[in-house]
Amino acid sequence: MSAAPTGDDVGLESSLEASITSTCSFGASRARIFKIIVIGDSNVGKTCLTYRFCTSCFPDRTEATIGVDFRERSVEIDGERIKIQLWDTAGQERFRKSMVQHYYRNVHAVVFVYDITNMASFQSLPSWIEECKQHLLSNDVPRILVGNKCDLRDSIQVPTDLAQKFADSHSMPMFETSAKNTTDHVEAIFMTLAHKLKSHKPLILSQPPENTVQLNSGAKTTFPCWC
Numbered sequence: 001m002s003a004a005p006t007g008d009d010v011g012l013e014s015s016l017e018a019s020i021t022s023t024c025s026f027g028a029s030r031a032r033i034f035k036i037i038v039i040g041d042s043n044v045g046k047t048c049l050t051y052r053f054c055t056s057c058f059p060d061r062t063e064a065t066i067g068v069d070f071r072e073r074s075v076e077i078d079g080e081r082i083k084i085q086l087w088d089t090a091g092q093e094r095f096r097k098s099m100v101q102h103y104y105r106n107v108h109a110v111v112f113v114y115d116i117t118n119m120a121s122f123q124s125l126p127s128w129i130e131e132c133k134q135h136l137l138s139n140d141v142p143r144i145l146v147g148n149k150c151d152l153r154d155s156i157q158v159p160t161d162l163a164q165k166f167a168d169s170h171s172m173p174m175f176e177t178s179a180k181n182t183t184d185h186v187e188a189i190f191m192t193l194a195h196k197l198k199s200h201k202p203l204i205l206s207q208p209p210e211n212t213v214q215l216n217s218g219a220k221t222t223f224p225c226w227c
């Protein structure tokens with residue numbers, strides 16, 4: 001199984017832009033869409049994390065993301081259908097240049113990812129935060145910090161308390177997880193974010209775009225609200 005870009009998980013730019021409106025068709029009803037961008041250095045596991053959340057699998061093999069890969073999953077929260085649309089961005093600068101302004105347009109939340117076995121990926125976080133600032137991301141947009149690869153316990157370079165201090169200083173919740181390990185609750189992290197978005201975003205009714213497609217079957221999940 002590969003997480004390299006395929007026709008299944010990479011939307012055309014135009015259809016992406018069209019689908020970032022507030023609602024989309026979902027069977028007979030409509031679903032709100034939450035656009036969440038996942039950013040951080042190359043190799044930290046952004047593709048694997050988004051793949052894990054949307055397919056419940058860990059990809060056998062990945063290649064560096066070029067531009068952006070687009071994955072989504074439909075969930076039900078408190079009786080409402082929500083589409084969680086994950087923008088899995090490229091960590092390598094040369095693969096970001098042409099797309100970067102699209103990442104930040106109409107974004108609802110940001111997930112910063114570092115690799116707990118790679119201090120340099122943690123030290124890069126200020127520059128990712130700076131990139132958000134440069135793209136005029138509102139302070140109201142929720143952000144979370146995710147330390148990935150915590151299955152590699154013998155290779156830890158970023159102590160939890162250091163990451164927690166950094167997260168606190170930027171008013172972000174912090175999670176350590178593993179895209180590889182099924183017990184590390186990747187799902188709970190994204191669902192927590194979706195709960196937060198749902199509780200803060202008013203329901204805006206608009207006409208759904210005509211040609212949106214549901215990529216993944218809905219999954220019913222309940223988690224306590226995180227405020």
Ligand SMILES: Nc1nc2c(ncn2[C@@H]2O[C@H](COP(=O)(O)OP(=O)(O)OP(=O)(O)O)[C@@H](O)[C@H]2O)c(=O)[nH]1
Nearest residue numbers: 042043044045046047048062065091149178179180
């Ligand atoms: N052990 C372990 N390896 C992981 C985990 N997540 C990802 N990896 C591995 O880390 C490497 C990079 O993963 P990707 O998901 O492709 O990284 P990325 O952040 O998307 O990289 P770019 O697309 O270049 O920005 C791959 O070899 C993955 O198998 C994890 O939780 N644990």
Ligand SMILES: [Mg+2]
Nearest residue numbers: 046047064065
């Ligand atoms: Mg990737």
